[in-house]
Amino acid sequence: MQFELQYTASDTKARAGIIETDHGKIETPIFMPVGTAGSVKGIHKKELKEDIKAQIILGNTYHLYLRPGVDIIEQAGGLHRFNGWDGPILTDSGGYQVFSLGDIRKLTEEGARFQSHIDGSYHLFTPENVMDIQRKIGADIVMAFDECTPGDAEFAYAKKSLELTRRWLERCWNRFEQTSPFYGHRQSLFPIVQGAVYPDLRQKAAEHVTLFGADGYAIGGLSVGEPEEEMYAMTEVVNEILPQDKPRYLMGVGTPVNILESIDRGVDMFDCVMPTRNGRNGMLFTIEGIINIKNRKWAADFSPVDPNGTSFVDRQYNKAFLRHLIISNEMLGAQIASQHNLAFYLWLVKEARRHILANTFKRWKEKMVKQLAVRL
RNA sequence: GGGGAGAUACCAAAGUGGCCAACUGGGGCAGACUGUAAAUCUGCUGGCAAAUGCCUUCGUAGGUUCGAAUCCUGCUCUCCCCA
Numbered sequence: 092m093q094f095e096l097q098y099t100a101s102d103t104k105a106r107a108g109i110i111e112t113d114h115g116k117i118e119t120p121i122f123m124p125v126g127t128a129g130s131v132k133g134i135h136k137k138e139l140k141e142d143i144k145a146q147i148i149l150g151n152t153y154h155l156y157l158r159p160g161v162d163i164i165e166q167a168g169g170l171h172r173f174n175g176w177d178g179p180i181l182t183d184s185g186g187y188q189v190f191s192l193g194d195i196r197k198l199t200e201e202g203a204r205f206q207s208h209i210d211g212s213y214h215l216f217t218p219e220n221v222m223d224i225q226r227k228i229g230a231d232i233v234m235a236f237d238e239c240t241p242g243d244a245e246f247a248y249a250k251k252s253l254e255l256t257r258r259w260l261e262r263c264w265n266r267f268e269q270t271s272p273f274y275g276h277r278q279s280l281f282p283i284v285q286g287a288v289y290p291d292l293r294q295k296a297a298e299h300v301t302l303f304g305a306d307g308y309a310i311g312g313l314s315v316g317e318p319e320e321e322m323y324a325m326t327e328v329v330n331e332i333l334p335q336d337k338p339r340y341l342m343g344v345g346t347p348v349n350i351l352e353s354i355d356r357g358v359d360m361f362d363c364v365m366p367t368r369n370g371r372n373g374m375l376f377t378i379e380g381i382i383n384i385k386n387r388k389w390a391a392d393f394s395p396v397d398p399n400g401t402s403f404v405d406r407q408y409n410k411a412f413l414r415h416l417i418i419s420n421e422m423l424g425a426q427i428a429s430q431h432n433l434a435f436y437l438w439l440v441k442e443a444r445r446h447i448l449a450n451t452f453k454r455w456k457e458k459m460v461k462q463l464a465v466r467l
Numbered sequence: 468g469g470g471g472a473g474a475u476a477c478c479a480a481a482g483u484g485g486c487c488a489a490c491u492g493g494g495g496c497a498g499a500c501u502g503u504a505a506a507u508c509u510g511c512u513g514g515c516a517a518a519u520g521c522c523u524u525c526g527u528a529g530g531u532u533c534g535a536a537u538c539c540u541g542c543u544c545u546c547c548c549c550a
Contacts, residue, residue, distance in 0.1 A: 127503050149502075187502045195504090208504040239502070283502085314501040322501095342502035349501075364503045371506050372499085387496070417506090425506050 092231065092279040092306045094338050100450050104330060104357035107447040110307075110338055112179040112231040113276035114171065117146045119338060119359040120443050122350065122436045123181060125367065127151040128158070129174045132367050133426040134433065136175050142403045143433045144441075147231075148176060149362050152224055153185030153216075157207050161227045169229030169274040181362075182230035184221050186283065186311070187343070190239035198238060198255070218262035222270065222280075229274045234309060234342075235263045237283045242316030249287035253296055256285045264303055279306035281340060287312060288321040290328045297332035307338040310358070314344045323352055330357040347376055347439055347463040351456050354443050361440070366432030371425040373417045376435050380465030382410075384428070389414045396427065402434030 098107045110117040124131045124139065126148045131139060139145045150170055155161070167173035170180055189196055189203045196205035202217030218236045225233035237256040240249050260282050267280045282300035286292030300308055310329050313322045326341060333339050340360035341353050350361050366376065373385040378399045382389070389410045396413050397405040404427045416424030439459075446452040 125503065132503080133506080151503080154503080181502095183502045185502095188504085190502090192504070234502075237502095309502080311502065340502090345501045363501050364505090365501055368503060368505065368507085369500060372508090374500080383498085385497090420506065422506065 092277060094307065094336065096336055098448050099335075100447060100452055102453045103355050103447075103456075105354050105443070105447045105452045105456075106357060106359060107444050108338065108359060110179075110359075112147075112279075114177060114179045114231055115146070117179055118441075118444060120350075120354045120440045120447075121146055121360055122440045123147045123149050123360060123362040124433050124436075125149045125362050125364050126174075126176075127364075128154045129170060131429075131433070133371070133422070133429045134367075138403075138430055139176070139433075140178070143430065144437050145178070145433065147179035147181060150174075150180055150182045150228060150230060151185065151188070152182050152221060152228065152234075153188040155182075155228055156185070156224055157209055157214075161224050164229075165227045165273070169227075171229060171274075179232070180230040181232040182225050182228050182234065183342075184225065184234040184236040185216055186234070186237040187239050189216070190241065190315070200255070200258075202236075202259075203238075218259040219266045222263055222266040226267075226270055226273055226278070229272070229276070230278065231276065232279050232281060232307065233267075235260050235280060235282050237285060237311055239315060240285050240287045240312045242288065242312075242314075242321075244287045246287075246289055246292075249285075249289055249292055252287075253285045253292050256283070257296070257299055260300065260303075281305060281307045281309045283309040283311040283342070284329050284333075285312045286325070288317050288325060290324070293325050293328045294332060297329045301332060301334060305337065307340060307360075308333050309340040309342050311342045313341065314349070319349065322349070323356060326353055326356045326358060347436070348460050350436075350439065351443060351460055351463070354440070354447075355453070355456055366436050367429045370428035370432040373414075373428065374432075375428060376432050376463070377467070378435075378459075379462060380467045381463075382467045384410060384414045384417055396431055397435070400431060400435065401438045402431050404430050405434070 093111045094108055096106060096108045108119045124145050129150050131148055164170055164173050171177055192205055196203050202215055204215050206213055221236040236259055238252050240252045272278050282303055282305050284296045284300055286296045313325060338359040341358040343363055344361055345363055373383055375382040375384055377397045392410040394410055395406055396408050396410055408427055413427055446455040
Protein backbone atom coordinates (compact mmCIF):
# COMPACT_ATOMS: atom_id res chain seq x y z
CA MET A 92 0.00 0.00 0.00
CA GLN A 93 1.15 3.49 -0.83
CA PHE A 94 0.08 6.91 0.28
CA GLU A 95 0.58 10.07 -1.68
CA LEU A 96 -0.01 13.29 0.19
CA GLN A 97 -1.36 15.70 -2.39
CA TYR A 98 -2.17 18.84 -0.52
CA THR A 99 -1.95 20.49 2.86
CA ALA A 100 -3.36 23.94 3.39
CA SER A 101 -1.90 26.68 5.53
CA ASP A 102 -4.79 27.58 7.83
CA THR A 103 -5.71 24.00 8.69
CA LYS A 104 -4.08 20.64 9.25
CA ALA A 105 -6.52 19.13 6.74
CA ARG A 106 -4.92 17.02 4.05
CA ALA A 107 -5.89 15.45 0.76
CA GLY A 108 -4.19 12.36 -0.50
CA ILE A 109 -4.44 9.09 -2.34
CA ILE A 110 -4.02 5.63 -0.88
CA GLU A 111 -3.17 2.99 -3.40
CA THR A 112 -3.95 -0.64 -2.64
CA ASP A 113 -3.87 -3.71 -4.83
CA HIS A 114 -7.66 -3.48 -4.96
CA GLY A 115 -7.76 0.14 -6.06
CA LYS A 116 -7.26 3.73 -5.03
CA ILE A 117 -8.80 5.56 -2.14
CA GLU A 118 -9.05 9.32 -2.23
CA THR A 119 -8.65 10.85 1.21
CA PRO A 120 -10.11 12.10 3.39
CA ILE A 121 -12.40 9.10 3.21
CA PHE A 122 -15.27 7.56 5.09
CA MET A 123 -15.35 3.76 5.16
CA PRO A 124 -18.75 2.07 5.52
CA VAL A 125 -18.75 -0.61 8.18
CA GLY A 126 -19.56 -4.15 7.10
CA THR A 127 -18.94 -6.02 10.31
CA ALA A 128 -20.04 -9.45 9.22
CA GLY A 129 -18.75 -8.98 5.70
CA SER A 130 -21.75 -6.99 4.52
CA VAL A 131 -22.67 -3.36 4.93
CA LYS A 132 -26.06 -3.99 6.51
CA GLY A 133 -28.86 -3.64 4.02
CA ILE A 134 -26.71 -2.42 1.16
CA HIS A 135 -25.92 -4.22 -2.10
CA LYS A 136 -22.48 -4.06 -3.65
CA LYS A 137 -23.95 -2.27 -6.64
CA GLU A 138 -25.43 0.48 -4.48
CA LEU A 139 -22.25 0.72 -2.47
CA LYS A 140 -20.23 1.22 -5.62
CA GLU A 141 -22.45 3.17 -7.97
CA ASP A 142 -24.72 5.16 -5.72
CA ILE A 143 -22.89 5.60 -2.44
CA LYS A 144 -19.49 5.61 -4.14
CA ALA A 145 -17.75 3.78 -1.33
CA GLN A 146 -14.06 3.33 -1.99
CA ILE A 147 -13.26 0.95 0.84
CA ILE A 148 -15.34 -1.00 3.34
CA LEU A 149 -14.67 -2.60 6.71
CA GLY A 150 -14.98 -6.11 7.98
CA ASN A 151 -14.50 -7.39 11.50
CA THR A 152 -12.14 -10.14 12.58
CA TYR A 153 -14.06 -11.08 15.69
CA HIS A 154 -17.38 -11.45 13.90
CA LEU A 155 -16.06 -13.19 10.81
CA TYR A 156 -14.00 -15.55 12.94
CA LEU A 157 -17.08 -16.63 14.89
CA ARG A 158 -19.31 -16.76 11.83
CA PRO A 159 -18.92 -18.05 9.17
CA GLY A 160 -15.49 -19.05 10.51
CA VAL A 161 -12.05 -18.44 9.04
CA ASP A 162 -11.95 -21.78 7.24
CA ILE A 163 -14.96 -20.86 5.13
CA ILE A 164 -13.45 -17.53 4.17
CA GLU A 165 -10.21 -19.26 3.34
CA GLN A 166 -12.06 -21.79 1.18
CA ALA A 167 -13.80 -18.92 -0.59
CA GLY A 168 -10.40 -17.46 -1.38
CA GLY A 169 -10.53 -14.58 1.06
CA LEU A 170 -13.15 -12.02 2.01
CA HIS A 171 -13.05 -10.22 -1.35
CA ARG A 172 -14.08 -13.41 -3.12
CA PHE A 173 -16.49 -14.38 -0.39
CA ASN A 174 -18.57 -11.20 -0.36
CA GLY A 175 -17.92 -10.09 -3.91
CA TRP A 176 -16.51 -6.68 -3.01
CA ASP A 177 -13.47 -6.25 -5.22
CA GLY A 178 -12.41 -2.86 -3.84
CA PRO A 179 -10.19 -2.28 -0.84
CA ILE A 180 -11.18 -3.80 2.50
CA LEU A 181 -9.98 -3.00 6.00
CA THR A 182 -10.54 -5.39 8.88
CA ASP A 183 -10.69 -4.39 12.48
CA SER A 184 -8.89 -6.77 14.78
CA GLY A 185 -11.53 -7.44 17.41
CA GLY A 186 -9.94 -5.02 19.87
CA TYR A 187 -13.18 -3.08 19.99
CA GLN A 188 -15.12 -6.24 20.81
CA VAL A 189 -12.71 -6.90 23.64
CA PHE A 190 -13.91 -3.54 24.92
CA SER A 191 -17.60 -3.74 24.10
CA LEU A 192 -18.18 -7.34 25.14
CA GLY A 193 -17.31 -6.32 28.66
CA ASP A 194 -17.96 -9.07 31.13
CA ILE A 195 -17.72 -12.05 28.84
CA ARG A 196 -14.01 -11.58 28.24
CA LYS A 197 -10.85 -11.56 30.27
CA LEU A 198 -7.55 -9.92 29.42
CA THR A 199 -4.21 -11.53 30.16
CA GLU A 200 -0.72 -10.87 28.96
CA GLU A 201 -1.19 -13.63 26.44
CA GLY A 202 -4.31 -12.18 24.91
CA ALA A 203 -8.05 -11.88 25.35
CA ARG A 204 -10.08 -14.84 26.42
CA PHE A 205 -13.71 -14.36 25.57
CA GLN A 206 -17.00 -16.10 25.17
CA SER A 207 -18.80 -16.06 21.87
CA HIS A 208 -21.85 -13.83 22.04
CA ILE A 209 -23.50 -16.33 19.71
CA ASP A 210 -23.16 -19.64 21.54
CA GLY A 211 -21.15 -18.91 24.67
CA SER A 212 -18.17 -21.01 23.56
CA TYR A 213 -14.72 -20.00 24.81
CA HIS A 214 -12.04 -18.53 22.55
CA LEU A 215 -8.64 -16.96 22.87
CA PHE A 216 -7.43 -14.08 20.75
CA THR A 217 -3.72 -13.36 20.85
CA PRO A 218 -1.80 -10.80 18.84
CA GLU A 219 -0.37 -13.70 16.86
CA ASN A 220 -3.54 -15.55 15.99
CA VAL A 221 -5.37 -12.33 15.21
CA MET A 222 -2.67 -11.57 12.62
CA ASP A 223 -3.03 -15.08 11.23
CA ILE A 224 -6.79 -14.72 11.02
CA GLN A 225 -6.50 -11.38 9.27
CA ARG A 226 -4.05 -12.89 6.78
CA LYS A 227 -6.70 -15.49 6.01
CA ILE A 228 -9.49 -12.96 5.76
CA GLY A 229 -7.23 -11.12 3.38
CA ALA A 230 -8.10 -7.44 3.87
CA ASP A 231 -5.86 -4.83 2.27
CA ILE A 232 -5.44 -3.06 5.57
CA VAL A 233 -5.44 -4.96 8.84
CA MET A 234 -5.46 -3.57 12.33
CA ALA A 235 -3.27 -4.37 15.28
CA PHE A 236 -4.86 -6.22 18.16
CA ASP A 237 -5.24 -3.69 20.94
CA GLU A 238 -7.24 -2.98 24.04
CA CYS A 239 -9.70 -0.18 23.34
CA THR A 240 -9.46 1.68 26.62
CA PRO A 241 -12.78 3.03 27.92
CA GLY A 242 -13.23 6.78 27.70
CA ASP A 243 -13.62 7.19 31.45
CA ALA A 244 -10.55 5.11 32.37
CA GLU A 245 -8.44 6.33 35.29
CA PHE A 246 -4.88 7.29 34.49
CA ALA A 247 -3.45 4.22 36.17
CA TYR A 248 -5.68 1.89 34.22
CA ALA A 249 -5.10 3.75 30.96
CA LYS A 250 -1.36 3.55 31.46
CA LYS A 251 -1.40 -0.16 32.19
CA SER A 252 -3.74 -0.76 29.28
CA LEU A 253 -1.52 1.21 26.97
CA GLU A 254 1.50 -0.80 28.01
CA LEU A 255 -0.34 -3.99 27.19
CA THR A 256 -1.41 -2.60 23.82
CA ARG A 257 2.19 -1.65 23.17
CA ARG A 258 3.51 -5.15 23.91
CA TRP A 259 0.72 -6.64 21.85
CA LEU A 260 1.62 -4.34 18.98
CA GLU A 261 5.19 -5.60 19.00
CA ARG A 262 3.94 -9.16 18.87
CA CYS A 263 1.45 -8.28 16.11
CA TRP A 264 4.18 -6.66 14.10
CA ASN A 265 6.57 -9.58 14.47
CA ARG A 266 3.98 -12.12 13.49
CA PHE A 267 2.83 -10.05 10.57
CA GLU A 268 6.41 -9.68 9.35
CA GLN A 269 6.99 -13.39 9.60
CA THR A 270 3.93 -14.29 7.56
CA SER A 271 2.85 -13.59 4.01
CA PRO A 272 -0.39 -12.73 2.28
CA PHE A 273 -2.51 -15.73 1.32
CA TYR A 274 -4.09 -14.41 -1.82
CA GLY A 275 -1.39 -12.61 -3.78
CA HIS A 276 -2.26 -9.02 -2.92
CA ARG A 277 -0.38 -6.89 -0.43
CA GLN A 278 -1.59 -6.25 3.10
CA SER A 279 -0.67 -3.42 5.44
CA LEU A 280 -0.75 -3.50 9.22
CA PHE A 281 -1.82 -0.31 10.99
CA PRO A 282 -0.74 0.16 14.61
CA ILE A 283 -3.26 1.80 16.94
CA VAL A 284 -2.53 4.68 19.29
CA GLN A 285 -4.27 4.35 22.65
CA GLY A 286 -3.84 6.37 25.84
CA ALA A 287 -7.39 7.37 26.74
CA VAL A 288 -7.73 11.11 27.42
CA TYR A 289 -4.21 11.63 28.79
CA PRO A 290 -2.04 13.76 26.52
CA ASP A 291 1.25 12.38 27.83
CA LEU A 292 0.09 8.80 27.29
CA ARG A 293 -1.15 9.64 23.82
CA GLN A 294 2.11 11.35 23.03
CA LYS A 295 4.21 8.39 24.14
CA ALA A 296 1.95 6.00 22.28
CA ALA A 297 2.22 8.04 19.08
CA GLU A 298 6.00 8.14 19.38
CA HIS A 299 6.12 4.41 19.93
CA VAL A 300 3.97 3.41 16.98
CA THR A 301 5.89 5.71 14.67
CA LEU A 302 8.98 3.58 15.22
CA PHE A 303 7.43 0.76 13.24
CA GLY A 304 7.47 2.59 9.94
CA ALA A 305 3.99 1.32 9.12
CA ASP A 306 1.98 2.19 6.00
CA GLY A 307 -0.56 4.01 8.14
CA TYR A 308 -1.56 4.68 11.71
CA ALA A 309 -4.78 4.59 13.64
CA ILE A 310 -6.05 6.57 16.57
CA GLY A 311 -8.22 4.34 18.72
CA GLY A 312 -10.02 4.57 22.00
CA LEU A 313 -11.85 7.76 21.13
CA SER A 314 -15.58 8.38 20.90
CA VAL A 315 -15.97 5.80 23.63
CA GLY A 316 -17.67 7.97 26.21
CA GLU A 317 -15.28 10.90 26.63
CA PRO A 318 -16.38 14.49 25.88
CA GLU A 319 -15.93 15.58 22.27
CA GLU A 320 -13.42 18.28 23.19
CA GLU A 321 -11.18 15.58 24.67
CA MET A 322 -11.44 13.60 21.47
CA TYR A 323 -10.36 16.60 19.41
CA ALA A 324 -7.59 17.42 21.86
CA MET A 325 -6.20 13.88 21.72
CA THR A 326 -6.37 13.87 17.95
CA GLU A 327 -4.33 17.04 17.87
CA VAL A 328 -1.71 15.66 20.22
CA VAL A 329 -1.32 12.46 18.26
CA ASN A 330 -1.34 14.00 14.79
CA GLU A 331 1.43 16.33 15.88
CA ILE A 332 3.65 13.27 16.18
CA LEU A 333 2.47 10.81 13.53
CA PRO A 334 4.43 11.06 10.27
CA GLN A 335 3.02 13.51 7.72
CA ASP A 336 3.46 11.15 4.81
CA LYS A 337 1.29 8.33 6.16
CA PRO A 338 -2.48 8.16 6.42
CA ARG A 339 -4.10 8.61 9.83
CA TYR A 340 -7.23 6.69 10.65
CA LEU A 341 -9.52 7.84 13.45
CA MET A 342 -11.34 4.69 14.44
CA GLY A 343 -15.08 4.64 14.98
CA VAL A 344 -15.71 8.32 14.35
CA GLY A 345 -18.27 9.67 14.06
CA THR A 346 -20.94 12.27 13.49
CA PRO A 347 -20.67 14.44 10.38
CA VAL A 348 -19.40 17.26 12.62
CA ASN A 349 -16.86 14.97 14.29
CA ILE A 350 -15.56 14.02 10.87
CA LEU A 351 -15.14 17.58 9.62
CA GLU A 352 -13.49 18.67 12.86
CA SER A 353 -11.12 15.74 12.69
CA ILE A 354 -10.27 16.32 9.05
CA ASP A 355 -9.43 19.84 10.13
CA ARG A 356 -7.01 18.28 12.62
CA GLY A 357 -5.29 16.13 10.04
CA VAL A 358 -7.20 12.87 9.98
CA ASP A 359 -7.53 11.03 6.66
CA MET A 360 -9.71 7.99 7.30
CA PHE A 361 -12.92 7.35 9.23
CA ASP A 362 -15.35 4.58 9.88
CA CYS A 363 -18.50 4.54 11.94
CA VAL A 364 -21.66 2.49 12.30
CA MET A 365 -23.69 5.64 12.71
CA PRO A 366 -24.94 6.11 9.14
CA THR A 367 -26.17 2.52 8.99
CA ARG A 368 -27.25 1.79 12.55
CA ASN A 369 -28.77 5.17 13.25
CA GLY A 370 -30.26 5.08 9.79
CA ARG A 371 -32.02 1.83 10.58
CA ASN A 372 -33.30 3.51 13.71
CA GLY A 373 -34.75 6.42 11.79
CA MET A 374 -32.03 9.06 11.93
CA LEU A 375 -31.17 10.79 8.68
CA PHE A 376 -28.14 12.98 8.20
CA THR A 377 -28.57 15.81 5.73
CA ILE A 378 -26.79 18.98 4.73
CA GLU A 379 -29.46 20.96 6.58
CA GLY A 380 -29.23 18.95 9.77
CA ILE A 381 -30.44 15.78 11.42
CA ILE A 382 -33.88 14.35 10.85
CA ASN A 383 -35.60 11.86 13.11
CA ILE A 384 -37.90 10.50 10.45
CA LYS A 385 -40.01 8.72 13.08
CA ASN A 386 -41.25 12.03 14.40
CA ARG A 387 -44.85 12.82 13.69
CA LYS A 388 -44.04 16.03 11.88
CA TRP A 389 -42.87 14.08 8.82
CA ALA A 390 -46.03 11.99 8.56
CA ALA A 391 -47.48 13.96 5.66
CA ASP A 392 -44.31 15.47 4.27
CA PHE A 393 -44.19 14.26 0.70
CA SER A 394 -41.01 16.08 -0.21
CA PRO A 395 -37.99 14.01 -1.24
CA VAL A 396 -36.09 12.17 1.48
CA ASP A 397 -33.32 14.70 0.89
CA PRO A 398 -33.84 17.35 -1.78
CA ASN A 399 -30.14 18.16 -1.66
CA GLY A 400 -29.13 14.53 -1.61
CA THR A 401 -26.88 12.72 -3.99
CA SER A 402 -28.26 9.24 -3.52
CA PHE A 403 -30.67 7.56 -5.87
CA VAL A 404 -33.08 7.01 -2.98
CA ASP A 405 -33.13 10.71 -2.05
CA ARG A 406 -35.04 11.58 -5.17
CA GLN A 407 -36.96 8.34 -5.51
CA TYR A 408 -38.77 8.34 -2.18
CA ASN A 409 -40.55 10.93 -0.04
CA LYS A 410 -40.18 11.49 3.69
CA ALA A 411 -43.71 10.41 4.56
CA PHE A 412 -43.22 7.08 2.80
CA LEU A 413 -39.85 6.48 4.42
CA ARG A 414 -41.39 7.29 7.80
CA HIS A 415 -44.17 4.86 7.11
CA LEU A 416 -41.67 2.14 6.16
CA ILE A 417 -39.51 2.60 9.23
CA ILE A 418 -42.43 2.83 11.62
CA SER A 419 -43.98 -0.26 10.06
CA ASN A 420 -40.69 -2.06 10.42
CA GLU A 421 -40.55 -2.67 6.68
CA MET A 422 -37.03 -3.66 5.73
CA LEU A 423 -36.98 -1.32 2.78
CA GLY A 424 -37.05 1.56 5.25
CA ALA A 425 -33.77 0.48 6.84
CA GLN A 426 -32.27 0.08 3.40
CA ILE A 427 -33.31 3.49 2.15
CA ALA A 428 -32.15 5.24 5.31
CA SER A 429 -28.81 3.44 5.31
CA GLN A 430 -28.24 4.15 1.66
CA HIS A 431 -29.07 7.81 2.05
CA ASN A 432 -26.85 8.24 5.11
CA LEU A 433 -23.88 6.48 3.56
CA ALA A 434 -24.22 8.49 0.37
CA PHE A 435 -24.34 11.63 2.48
CA TYR A 436 -21.23 10.67 4.44
CA LEU A 437 -19.31 9.88 1.26
CA TRP A 438 -20.52 13.12 -0.29
CA LEU A 439 -19.38 15.02 2.78
CA VAL A 440 -15.81 13.72 2.70
CA LYS A 441 -15.65 14.21 -1.03
CA GLU A 442 -16.66 17.83 -0.59
CA ALA A 443 -14.12 18.19 2.18
CA ARG A 444 -11.47 16.89 -0.16
CA ARG A 445 -12.55 19.25 -2.90
CA HIS A 446 -12.33 22.20 -0.55
CA ILE A 447 -8.96 21.13 0.76
CA LEU A 448 -7.62 20.97 -2.77
CA ALA A 449 -9.16 24.37 -3.53
CA ASN A 450 -7.77 25.79 -0.29
CA THR A 451 -11.25 26.74 0.90
CA PHE A 452 -11.67 24.04 3.50
CA LYS A 453 -11.58 26.12 6.66
CA ARG A 454 -14.34 28.50 5.77
CA TRP A 455 -16.50 25.80 4.28
CA LYS A 456 -16.05 23.64 7.37
CA GLU A 457 -17.06 26.43 9.76
CA LYS A 458 -20.26 26.93 7.81
CA MET A 459 -21.05 23.23 7.54
CA VAL A 460 -20.43 22.46 11.20
CA LYS A 461 -23.18 24.91 12.16
CA GLN A 462 -25.71 23.37 9.79
CA LEU A 463 -24.96 19.70 10.27
CA ALA A 464 -25.73 19.61 13.98
CA VAL A 465 -29.16 21.22 13.63
CA ARG A 466 -32.09 19.05 14.67
CA LEU A 467 -34.80 19.38 12.08
C1' G B 468 -89.05 -17.12 24.35
C1' G B 469 -85.36 -19.97 27.91
C1' G B 470 -80.37 -20.23 29.98
C1' G B 471 -75.47 -18.22 30.62
C1' A B 472 -71.30 -14.65 30.34
C1' G B 473 -69.66 -9.81 30.31
C1' A B 474 -69.07 -4.20 30.25
C1' U B 475 -61.75 -1.50 33.02
C1' A B 476 -57.81 4.12 30.17
C1' C B 477 -56.71 4.90 22.34
C1' C B 478 -57.15 -0.88 21.51
C1' A B 479 -56.65 -5.69 23.78
C1' A B 480 -56.44 -7.44 28.58
C1' A B 481 -55.18 -8.28 34.20
C1' G B 482 -57.13 -6.82 38.79
C1' U B 483 -62.79 -9.11 42.09
C1' G B 484 -62.94 -4.73 49.49
C1' G B 485 -57.59 -0.91 51.37
C1' C B 486 -50.47 -2.18 48.91
C1' C B 487 -55.03 0.90 42.35
C1' A B 488 -54.31 6.49 38.70
C1' A B 489 -55.03 0.83 38.11
C1' C B 490 -50.22 -5.37 35.87
C1' U B 491 -49.06 -6.52 30.87
C1' G B 492 -49.07 -6.25 25.53
C1' G B 493 -50.20 -3.31 21.30
C1' G B 494 -50.74 1.49 19.46
C1' G B 495 -49.18 6.59 20.13
C1' C B 496 -45.36 10.34 21.51
C1' A B 497 -40.33 11.41 22.42
C1' G B 498 -35.18 10.05 23.35
C1' A B 499 -30.60 7.20 22.80
C1' C B 500 -27.20 4.99 19.38
C1' U B 501 -19.65 6.92 17.35
C1' G B 502 -13.24 0.53 15.32
C1' U B 503 -22.12 -2.99 15.08
C1' A B 504 -23.77 -8.85 20.92
C1' A B 505 -28.29 -3.31 17.73
C1' A B 506 -34.18 -4.03 11.71
C1' U B 507 -31.85 -2.51 18.90
C1' C B 508 -32.59 -0.15 23.58
C1' U B 509 -34.88 3.61 27.08
C1' G B 510 -38.65 6.91 28.88
C1' C B 511 -43.61 8.88 28.84
C1' U B 512 -48.73 7.71 27.61
C1' G B 513 -56.32 10.57 32.82
C1' G B 514 -55.84 16.10 34.18
C1' C B 515 -53.20 19.88 36.56
C1' A B 516 -48.97 21.47 39.44
C1' A B 517 -44.90 18.39 37.04
C1' A B 518 -40.17 17.01 43.41
C1' U B 519 -42.57 14.19 47.97
C1' G B 520 -48.76 17.07 45.64
C1' C B 521 -53.80 17.59 44.38
C1' C B 522 -58.21 16.57 41.39
C1' U B 523 -61.45 13.36 38.28
C1' U B 524 -61.66 7.90 36.51
C1' C B 525 -62.98 1.19 35.88
C1' G B 526 -71.01 1.04 31.28
C1' U B 527 -74.86 4.01 34.14
C1' A B 528 -77.89 5.53 38.58
C1' G B 529 -78.23 4.53 43.53
C1' G B 530 -76.77 1.73 48.01
C1' U B 531 -73.55 -1.05 51.83
C1' U B 532 -68.71 0.21 54.21
C1' C B 533 -64.06 3.99 57.94
C1' G B 534 -62.74 2.69 52.73
C1' A B 535 -65.36 0.13 46.31
C1' A B 536 -62.85 -1.05 39.68
C1' U B 537 -63.80 -4.94 43.34
C1' C B 538 -70.01 -6.28 47.48
C1' C B 539 -75.71 -5.24 46.73
C1' U B 540 -80.00 -3.21 43.66
C1' G B 541 -82.23 -0.91 39.28
C1' C B 542 -81.28 0.52 34.31
C1' U B 543 -78.60 0.41 29.45
C1' C B 544 -75.72 -2.24 26.14
C1' U B 545 -72.74 -6.53 24.21
C1' C B 546 -71.66 -11.63 23.42
C1' C B 547 -72.59 -17.09 23.70
C1' C B 548 -75.83 -21.52 23.94
C1' C B 549 -80.81 -23.75 23.46
C1' A B 550 -85.55 -23.07 21.08
